[in-house]
Amino acid sequence: MSSLTKISVSPHIHSGRSTAGIMRDVLISLVPAAVAGTVIFGWTALLPIAVCIIACVGFEALFNLIVKKEQTVSDLSAAVTGLLLALNLPANIPLWQCVVGSLFAIVVVKCLFGGIGGNLVNPAITARVFMLVAFGEMAVSAFPVDAVAGATPLSAAKLPSLLDLFLGNYGGAIGETCTLALLLGFIYLLVRRVITWHIPTVFIGTVFLFTFFYVGFDAVEALSLTMAGGVFLGAIFMATDYVTSPSTAWGKVIFALGAGLLTCLIRYFGVYPEGVSFAILFMNILTPYINQWTRHKVFAGGVKA
């Protein structure tokens, strides 16, 4: 991190970027994953995607209308939340559950805490966890890959081949299976400088290393387990949310390290199948503290209170 990116005193130059612009980039970067999901799971995968986006945008507009707040739909953040949530769901999910999940993500997690920028935790991740817990009995079959990875991580025979895992040719949530598409999105976000490399790289690296040691130094199996499930989707798109991840470089590293470790701990030793969501949710809550620990020193100031 060069010193140029640190926050300094005025005068400032406006970079010309806007929230809507950044959100548009995130939406574009998610298109490959959505397309891959549609190819793999058939056109029915488009239904949850459409329902989630429409519901998220609709609920945000409705909420702002009811509480007479400034309309914030045009910043596209609700659409991003909807798309991310849908990509985290299985293609055959009942559509009413999508609507309830969107309601939870937008109204409970985001709007009630003050709208964009005010939310403590990532709306899409929290809604996914909520749906997993809320519709637990119905969704047992909905998260098959992480369920396999979680319950019997050593039965590698059940895992698809590396190529299938890379191309996404196996069961799971709509957007999480095709690693290739997710990496394309990652590269786009890096090129457009929407996110930095810290969180995704450290997150995925931590999961890989932990798994590598856990499975007994078998690199192929470790790589398979890292690519299966929601690690890539979570690390690239959910953990990098500006609002709920640390803003300093070291903070991001700590955040990603913690999320990666928690993901593995929950996967290999926990009872819930979905480690990634819980891990990110937990680190979201720690973000303000991480920010505080890793805050830049103020030049010629900062008298201790």
Next chain:
Amino acid sequence: MSDKKASLATLTNGILKENPTLVLILGTCPTLATTQTVIGAVGMGIAALLVLLCSNVFISLLRRVIPESMRIPSYIVIIAGFVTVVKMLVQAYVPSLYESLGVYLDLITVNCIILGRAEMFASKNPVVSAALDGIGMGIGFTLALGAMATIREVFGAASFAGIAIPFLQNYKIAFLTKAPGGLLVYGLLIALVYAVTHGRAPLKKSFSCEGCVHAANCHVKSCETKGEVQ
């Protein structure tokens, strides 16, 4: 005239403005534990109302007799006595409710609402006001529990007071009947009441440090400046 107004205010305070569950945030344990079903919640509310009414009256009557240093044990003995009476009545006449409430019926003894009202109100006010306060707070508690239980049972178990709601059968959100769902609904209701009352919960007024159980460990500035109790 103003007397009448004041006593009416005492009665209605507990329902919304100083609702024990949703504004004063007292008695959260029975609130979360017994609101899975409407019947259990309302039963709990009524049982607590009876105990609250009796203990408020009794403590108000004895307020000049009970020595300051022995007040908490005295309150607990009085409350426990009434809880035993109510418990036996419930066991005798509504055994199914007795079964479903289980240990929470006994735990009314240490319910913060009842102890809190004894401390904050009954020990400082005449009998009639104390009785009205007990009824108001009891109704407020019952309504809050009933509202919470309605949301949790209708959307979580697709039934109301044990009667199945046919068209919701396929749309159960089982999460709401579990503990985290309870906390979620509880938080949302608190937010709703805060929005309706514009956050004008009379916190300072009713929580003067004098008589506050937590005064010794309290970090709130206003409390410290007013001095400790014991």
